[in-house]
Amino acid sequence: MEDLKALELGAIEEIGAVSTGEELEKLRVRLLGKKGDITSLMKGISKLPPDERPKAGAEFNKVKVSISSAIEKKSAAIKAQELSARLNDEIFDITISGKPYGPGHFHPSCDIMDEFIDIFVGLGFCVEEGPEVETDEYNFQRLNFPDDHPARDMQDTFYLQNGKRLLRTHTSTVQVHTMLKKKPPLAVIAPGRVYRLDSDITHSPVFHQVEGFLIDKNVTFAHLKGTLELFVHRLYGKNTKLRFRPSFFPFTEPSAEMDISCQLCGGKGCRLCKGTGWIEILGAGMIDPNVFKAVGYDPEEWTGFAFGCGIERVAMLKYSIDDIRLLFGNDKRFLSQF
Numbered sequence: 065m066e067d068l069k070a071l072e073l074g075a076i077e078e079i080g081a082v083s084t085g086e087e088l089e090k091l092r093v094r095l096l097g098k099k100g101d102i103t104s105l106m107k108g109i110s111k112l113p114p115d116e117r118p119k120a121g122a123e124f125n126k127v128k129v130s131i132s133s134a135i136e137k138k139s140a141a142i143k144a145q146e147l148s149a150r151l152n153d154e155i156f157d158i159t160i161s162g163k164p165y166g167p168g169h170f171h172p173s174c175d176i177m178d179e180f181i182d183i184f185v186g187l188g189f190c191v192e193e194g195p196e197v198e199t200d201e202y203n204f205q206r207l208n209f210p211d212d213h214p215a216r217d218m219q220d221t222f223y224l225q226n227g228k229r230l231l232r233t234h235t236s237t238v239q240v241h242t243m244l245k246k247k248p249p250l251a252v253i254a255p256g257r258v259y260r261l262d263s264d265i266t267h268s269p270v271f272h273q274v275e276g277f278l279i280d281k282n283v284t285f286a287h288l289k290g291t292l293e294l295f296v297h298r299l300y301g302k303n304t305k306l307r308f309r310p311s312f313f314p315f316t317e318p319s320a321e322m323d324i325s326c327q328l329c330g331g332k333g334c335r336l337c338k339g340t341g342w343i344e345i346l347g348a349g350m351i352d353p354n355v356f357k358a359v360g361y362d363p364e365e366w367t368g369f370a371f372g373c374g375i376e377r378v379a380m381l382k383y384s385i386d387d388i389r390l391l392f393g394n395d396k397r398f399l400s401q402f
């Protein structure tokens with residue numbers, strides 16, 4: 065017990081004399097560590113008569129606690145001292161001017177979307193929006209995707225709540241919402257964010273589309289073609305050529321994909337257009353009678369066209385950007401060029 069008392073007194077004195085965190089840590093290991101002073105002294109307990117052991121054990125614990133708390137106090141004191149020394153050393157010069165902020169501007173994707181909307185609003189279309197979290201009904205069923213139809217695989221879907229909801233894979237959902245809300249004739253443009261399980265240099269899991277559709281009596285494919293031609297010439301200039309290729313979408317019949325002549329090589333063929341001179345920018349077609357039936361429009365009376373265009377694709381072409389991820393990275397060095 066005397067040795068223990070002496071150890072405690074010596075320890076407290078040593079702790080008081082320490083001046084750096086490192087020294088304190090070394091001392092802690094020497095005193096309280098597995099091979100430390102207290103542990104070796106504790107081995108003596110086993111030599112005591114059994115009835116004295118509990119009391120001795122309790123004494124050892126008291127000493128351990130007192131040494132630990134002395135170390136903690138010292139550690140706090142050292143930290144406070146170090147901080148105040150730093151605050152004294154470091155000069156904060158309030159006269160240095162800050163880093164200049166340039167004026168902000170719209171993201172290139174927003175610019176394209178605005179231009180897109182302006183062109184169609186100029187043609188008399190109005191803007192509608194729909195939710196990004198959807199149900200199978202609006203994203204697929206009412207757009208004439210039957211259950212288990214392979215066309216569902218065209219769009220790898222993010223499902224939520226065990227499949228009860230999903231992130232919309234296209235803005236065609238807004239066709240359904242609008243038709244259920246309003247009576248024809250309609251001319252609508254619907255911009256928005258869409259989601260697909262896809263990620264590489266030309267695909268991002270989130271991207272933007274602009275949907276357009278027009279419903280009236282006696283609408284033909286020629287109206288669709290004329291509208292898109294005007295749009296392409298406004299956006300890319302009159303020299304840009306366009307062509308339609310037959311395609312398939314469950315909600316349009318007939319369906320087409322539209323290509324425009326490559327902006328990078330002017331149609332001669334390059335890396336961007338994979339040597340073809342053409343780049344696909346949108347899907348389109350005549351609204352399928354089944355879609356009209358699903359919203360209670362009479363398909364004998366009403367006809368219409370629809371198209372859906374990927375905004376990032378259009379921006380990439382317009383500015384010759386070769387990786388879609390640049391448009392989502394928010395790197396100011398990239399964005400400040402627009």
Ligand code: PHE
Pocket residue numbers: 233234235236275313316319346347348349370371372373
């Ligand atoms: N929704 C289709 C897509 O995302 C595009 C489309 C819209 C096609 C309207 C035809 C009519 O791929």
